[in-house]
Amino acid sequence: MTDPVRTAYEAYATATSGLNHLGSPMPTWDQLPDPQRAAWTAAIAAAIYAADVNHDHAHADRIAENRWLRAEMARAARLIEAGHSDQALTLLRREGRPGEEEPS
Structure with missing residues (x-):
């Protein structure tokens, strides 16, 4: 299995x-000295976590x-x-989204 931290470091290089x-x-x-490897590991772990969180939020938004x-x-x-049917058409034509107020 490829090490994502090493891959990122080599891509940066x-x-x-x-x-x-x-x-x-x-x-x-x-x-690379151990303290710098640890710093790269922390940075890549944070980036992967942020990407996962953003993905989860986008997925939750699509579900909603x-x-x-x-x-x-x-x-x-x-x-x-x-x-x-006239009210149904009005309802279906409005552009509201979850959490938005219905037009009055």
Whole structure:
């Protein structure tokens, strides 16, 4: 299995032509001192955690949107069954989203 921290370090080295922020040559991963390896590990772990959290939030937002759409479709169906197709069309044409107030 590929080490994501080493991969990130090597990608950084490639992107900077093997130079650090001072313009000096970067050591290879194997030559990198333990404190710097630990710092890279912490940075990559934080980035992976942030990506996972953002993904989870986006997924939760899509689930909420789908639930909202299903609820709106059910409301429209009930309005149509009750003979209020004009109100159903108004409901389906509005651009509200979950958590937004209905126009008055």
